[in-house]
Amino acid sequence: MYYKSNVLLCQNETYMAKFRRVLKRVTIVFLSIIFIFIAIVFLYMKQAQFGKAPKAERLERIKQSPNYKDGKFQNIHYTPELAEGYSMTGVIYKQFFKKAPGRKPVDRIPSVKIDLLKLPLDQDVLVWFGHSSYFIQLDGKRILMDPVFSGNASPVPGTNRSFEGTDIYTVEDLPAIDYLFISHDHYDHLDYETILKLKAKTGKVICGLGVGAHFEDWGYDKTKIIEGDWHDSVALADGFKAFITPARHFSGRGLTRNNTLWCSYVLQTPSMKIYMGGDSGYDTHFAEIGEQFGPIDLAMIDNGQYDLAWRFIHTLPDEVLKAAKDLKAKRLFPVHSSKFVLANHPWKEPLSVIADHNEKDFHCPVITPKIGELVYLKDSKQVFPKWWEGVR
Numbered sequence: 001m002y003y004k005s006n007v008l009l010c011q012n013e014t015y016m017a018k019f020r021r022v023l024k025r026v027t028i029v030f031l032s033i034i035f036i037f038i039a040i041v042f043l044y045m046k047q048a049q050f051g052k053a054p055k056a057e058r059l060e061r062i063k064q065s066p067n068y069k070d071g072k073f074q075n076i077h078y079t080p081e082l083a084e085g086y087s088m089t090g091v092i093y094k095q096f097f098k099k100a101p102g103r104k105p106v107d108r109i110p111s112v113k114i115d116l117l118k119l120p121l122d123q124d125v126l127v128w129f130g131h132s133s134y135f136i137q138l139d140g141k142r143i144l145m146d147p148v149f150s151g152n153a154s155p156v157p158g159t160n161r162s163f164e165g166t167d168i169y170t171v172e173d174l175p176a177i178d179y180l181f182i183s184h185d186h187y188d189h190l191d192y193e194t195i196l197k198l199k200a201k202t203g204k205v206i207c208g209l210g211v212g213a214h215f216e217d218w219g220y221d222k223t224k225i226i227e228g229d230w231h232d233s234v235a236l237a238d239g240f241k242a243f244i245t246p247a248r249h250f251s252g253r254g255l256t257r258n259n260t261l262w263c264s265y266v267l268q269t270p271s272m273k274i275y276m277g278g279d280s281g282y283d284t285h286f287a288e289i290g291e292q293f294g295p296i297d298l299a300m301i302d303n304g305q306y307d308l309a310w311r312f313i314h315t316l317p318d319e320v321l322k323a324a325k326d327l328k329a330k331r332l333f334p335v336h337s338s339k340f341v342l343a344n345h346p347w348k349e350p351l352s353v354i355a356d357h358n359e360k361d362f363h364c365p366v367i368t369p370k371i372g373e374l375v376y377l378k379d380s381k382q383v384f385p386k387w388w389e390g391v392r
Helices: 002-044 056-063 088-097 192-201 212-217 285-293 317-326 349-362
Strands: 125-128 134-138 141-145 177-181 202-208 225-228 233-235 241-245 264-268 273-276 298-302 332-335 374-376
Touching: 125 332, 177 192, 192 202, 202 212, 202 241, 212 225, 241 285, 264 285, 273 285, 285 317, 298 317, 317 332, 317 349, 332 349
Parallel strands: 141 177, 177 202, 202 225, 273 298, 298 332
Antiparallel strands: 125 134, 125 374, 134 141, 233 241, 241 264, 264 273
16 A cells, blocks of 8 residues: 555655646746737837937926926826726627627728829819828818828738729829928828838928927928928918827827827918818817917818727817817818728718718708818818718
8 A cells, every 4th residue: 555655655645747748848838929019019110110219408308398207298187098898809809709790891992193283373172082191282281191101000001001003003103391280199190101202202200399399200301391280380381380289199109108298270371271180079269269360271080990989099080079179160071081991980980970960950061072182171061971881
């Protein structure tokens, strides 16, 4: 009996020793994989497309901003990443495993190709490139907002491709740009590939505090970069003036968030006042901008890639109409849709819902052009058919 017990004890010790050796090997392999993954991510994020964090004089200027507290920029009011009742794990699960039908179109998005290089300079027009990118030619100046022509809204190639039919324009199709406006430094608004190609065509860059660090790192002449804080004004030329106005959002290209400023703009030209909104949740800043600058001749407002879970950082369709009313907008152009999948709603829902709500409750002239279609800025009677209705 004693002998059998010793044998069993030895066998157990042998099994335990083997188990410990296997566990040790598995742990080493697991930790090695994690280390390799972290190393790959670290090296990948050293690429130029991630830009540079603000440093030296630029960082000192940022620290003087009343909107910079506890080492990062803050919104006017408390803005949680997720609304109450939602969790990050739940959002991720929904995004990957409970995808809404129709998030991407089956058909090619209809578009129109205009020869912008031959566009007479005295023609006052707007051309939308999808999402939040558009070209404005007004009062003899050419303006570009948040251009994304790479066909991708992610730092990882091929992971968030644009819809078929939305990439008919390239940087080569653009004339020289007098003023390039950037609302914030997220990849679907500040596109590295596009910005590099625009370097030789761009006169001045107007952006929020800290964003200029990216442009300098990408080879832009620092004398061309105009960075500002909320409520700053920038005298441009020939009766043009830009007012840097608040938005309710966040920023960041790498692992650090909110080290650069997100913003919207009021562009005042000799003949018009245009609100160029970046990404923003609904808040009191719309009414404050309307009181200071209204009436606004044309307001471009974020409408698309929204979710109840993150309603504090993106406007919902009914809030877009409230924001337009707050801004005292004569005409509304809902943007931030019809090019990329960044949320879990059907791709055409933003345009459909805002058109329906406007017809029932608001009755504001809404601009909904096809990509590339000429919008005549001085023609308040121009009609835009619901082009998305026949697209699957």
